[in-house]
Amino acid sequence: MKEENYKNPIIHADYSDPDVIRVGNDYFLVASSFNCVPGLPILHSKDLIHWRIINYAVKKLPSPEYDTPQIGKGIWAPAIRYHNGKFYIYFSIPDDGIFCCYTDDPFGKWSDIVLVKKAKGWIDPCPFWDDDGKAYLINAFAKSRIGFNSKLCISKLSEDGLSVLDEGKIVFDGTNTQPTIEGPKLYKRNGYYYIFAPAGGVKYGWQTILRSKNVYGPYEERIVLHQGNTLINGPHQGAWIETEKGEHWFVHFQDKGPYGRIVHLQPMTWFEDDWCIIGVDQNQDGIGEPVLEYRKPETEEESSHFYIECSDHFDSEKLSFAWQWHANPRDEWYSIDIQRSVLKLFAVCAKDSQQKRSMFYMPNLLLQKIPAEEFEVVTKMKANFNTKGSSSGLIVSGYKYSAIGLERREDGNYLIQILGEIVGANANEKIVESKKIDGNEIYLKLKMGKGANSEFLYSVNGKEFFKFGLEFIPKEDVWTGSKVGLFCVNRYAEGNVLEEDFAEFDYFIFNFWEVC
Missing domain, CATH: 2.60.120.200 (Jelly Rolls)
Structure with missing residues (x-):
């Protein structure tokens, strides 16, 4: 019998800055890997609850600098998307620029990485292909590299997604109301462009949604998920997913000190005014709070009960994906x-x-x-x-x-x-x-x-x-x-x-x- 409820976190491991997509009945998750190699872990699930590592998109970081540990550098905040039969992952190496790799088989070989935009301090990229075929890239900025943050930028992207075509436009400045806004993901629903973006910092921040009828704005803003009176600090940075059954869910991380940034799953509720909340409004403040336990998502396939493999008996020619x-x-x-x-x-x-x-x-x-x-x-x-x-x-x-x-x-x-x-x-x-x-x-x-x-x-x-x-x-x-x-x-x-x-x-x- 299918389990009725799941418990958070769904992954008690350091898969920070998670992004998730669904292709058919398959769900794929990517996360930051920083200086660790191989980089860009790819996880797979059939039910959004049980995950296993299936691949890494980057086998080696692209500079001799990374032959020694570069703590805090490397691959930051990826976004995974599926377009015209190909999977794309965009990510930043904050001292070098925005990169992309792609494949038609996420379980197989990924392309060599492509430099999409050479820039220092451009981080957290996410591509978006609009209904008219035009492509865009949204990103945030790292103050440590470029001198400012709390701003989001949208640039024109080539149709094949492999190069940025202009210098972009700042579409939102959160300095006053959404400090340290970053990690943007760009979506479209019912004629609105939505930017899902965390703000307020990793440990104690929240999830903000911006929306506009024009991709370049102006954007309205609303906080849709925060800690509230729960024990789950900083519930933000993640991904909106719609299941095969038409349900809406949100995957995000929680900073847990030495354990890293562990992964939670929250329900989403859309309203007639085309705003939503993430989690459950437990304290009736109009903002969602994260849940520790909730009913499982309705998906085409029942739980396959696989978990991320940890133990290793060294009986394969290659190291397991856990390493x-x-x-x-x-x-x-x-x-x-x-x-x-x-x-x-x-x-x-x-x-x-x-x-x-x-x-x-x-x-x-x-x-x-x-x-x-x-x-x-x-x-x-x-x-x-x-x-x-x-x-x-x-x-x-x-x-x-x-x-x-x-x-x-x-x-x-x-x-x-x-x-x-x-x-x-x-x-x-x-x-x-x-x-x-x-x-x-x-x-x-x-x-x-x-x-x-x-x-x-x-x-x-x-x-x-x-x-x-x-x-x-x-x-x-x-x-x-x-x-x-x-x-x-x-x-x-x-x-x-x-x-x-x-x-x-x-x-x-x-x-x-x-x-x-």
Whole structure:
């Protein structure tokens, strides 16, 4: 029997700035990926509730700059659209401009990225093809790059969508009433052009809708979703979707600190005056508030009950879609032995003083989004080190981070815990616990509870685990939540990769107290 209700969040993972479209009976979601590679994750669903990762549109970021971690840079706020049999994703790299990639099969290969508009500070692009065939692009601005924000711009777009044809027109200035308005999505309904755009900032903002009979305005404004008296802070930036059955829904994110920006689904109600509210007007203030539980959307297909895959037994030629590198990857960083179902990570050397000071800035961190509020993850590792200073293990990344693993010293292998914090340009990192270990095989476990309270454990036999080191709470970095994953580094040796120093991982398995 089909479930009657769903609960928010629908994805308790850091898929920030989500945009969603429906094509037939299929729903596709894209999200920001910033410095993480591969970039532009694509998720698929049949019912708007259960999602899985099916692809990445960008395999490598387009500059040697991204061969090292560029925290807070990279791919911002994409929009996905379907037009004339092709899927398009538009996104910004805020220091370079607006880009696009496209395909006729979202599960398959995407085109190389195309520079649609070279500009610094143009962000959050969304294309729109009008009824008369004319195409437009709407975007916002990043004050950190261009000196101003809170304005929305519409430009003419070539019919094929691959180039901006003019300098655009500012169609809305929210400085006084909608500060920090950004993330615009352009739609049309009943003769009105609608701009859905968040304002007020990530942590405590709201969702605004603008409308006009002319694409260039002037636009009326109305707040349609805010926190109200709920516990869901900053409900904004997302996508309006109409189901096959004609229902209207809105997907948005909620900033949840170290967990990142998690994804919620809200009902939408349109009224006879062609305005709507998102969520439910629980406190009768005329504005919608987000719901924690609601009836499921009516879709053609019932729930397929798939969830984003987290665990990995390394039994495929390629890494699972759950994994992303901290920067543009190199082939020599890893290999997968399918016959033995083993991931081999080679010790990568630090290339600059920043990497020598902090493991957080190493490019070869292999990371996943935190997939639930409470969970544990365990991995089995075998270290094969010949060089002093080589280390490998389990890491929780972010501007406050911690790692547990084996480090090679002159007299053998030591189990260590590292605690670190990034404060401005400074990296404060130290080993807070150290213990000599006989042998080179070990089981490592992370337990994360509510509030991201975390602790590490270890075992030499995989059965009896012992707590090791200090408890900690990770902290998100610029625009992204903390992540969990694996590392293999040597920040003291010279060179690129130490081919004789590597660690082998048999699995990376999550266990949940609640389904993620």
